[in-house]
Amino acid sequence: MTLRHNGIGMTSARTRLRMIERLRDQGIRDEAVLAAMYEVPRHLFVDEALASRAYDDVSLPINYEQTISQPYIVARMIEVLRASSTRPIRRVLEVGTGCGYQAAVLAHVFHEVYSMERIAPLYERARKNLAELKINNVVVHHADGSAGLSQGAPFDGIILAAAAPVMSAALREQLAIGGRMVLPMGRQEQWLYLVEREARGFCESRLETVKFVPLLMGKA
Ligand code: SAH
Numbered sequence: 001m002t003l004r005h006n007g008i009g010m011t012s013a014r015t016r017l018r019m020i021e022r023l024r025d026q027g028i029r030d031e032a033v034l035a036a037m038y039e040v041p042r043h044l045f046v047d048e049a050l051a052s053r054a055y056d057d058v059s060l061p062i063n064y065e066q067t068i069s070q071p072y073i074v075a076r077m078i079e080v081l082r083a084s085s086t087r088p089i090r091r092v093l094e095v096g097t098g099c100g101y102q103a104a105v106l107a108h109v110f111h112e113v114y115s116m117e118r119i120a121p122l123y124e125r126a127r128k129n130l131a132e133l134k135i136n137n138v139v140v141h142h143a144d145g146s147a148g149l150s151q152g153a154p155f156d157g158i159i160l161a162a163a164a165p166v167m168s169a170a171l172r173e174q175l176a177i178g179g180r181m182v183l184p185m186g187r188q189e190q191w192l193y194l195v196e197r198e199a200r201g202f203c204e205s206r207l208e209t210v211k212f213v214p215l216l217m218g219k220a
Contacts, residue, residue, distance in 0.1 A: 096116070
């Protein structure tokens, strides 16, 4: 892994390295994901009052009853998405931009990223955060992402940052053949699922228990 220290204060660099070591201990092995997690300044995505906890392995509030996902789950989902042996992943859709943190990590790993957020002020904040970091390969949409983004389909990868009660057929249909979707699903008890699109259908695997905010309908 190459680590760039440009523009990163030494305290922040040490804190970030500790986060990377913790992610390794938690089983994250993909060096491209670890490098991206190191590069993206998570403290810039949370309120200043929470910045000192930005590299802890916790989800943190970002207002509007939403949270920035825990570093482990961001790394794990992207690692699962990238683990495809059949085809390279270039174009990815994220549903649930929030403050744009995971979108920034995705932008370091994939060529083309589309992200959808239903809450207007979060959409604005994500765009501002991404612009300030000069990340220009993410297109953010203020829209309900539960039915995906048909004008961008097919996607090599789809990642959901909010839990749906059941599998969305519309989202599944927007996967390219060989494409993969990683999503939390369930009501009380939620599990992380991997859906792989094959030439003749879909293959679903259940990975681990998770805790996400719910996927909601409509724009707000
Ligand atoms: N990706 C974020 C996680 C944000 S939390 C991160 O990097 O931390 C999940 C987000 O999903 C919330 O901002 C919520 O408003 C959004 N969301 C929930 N249902 C949605 C829907 N149907 N379409 C788009 N966004 C949705």
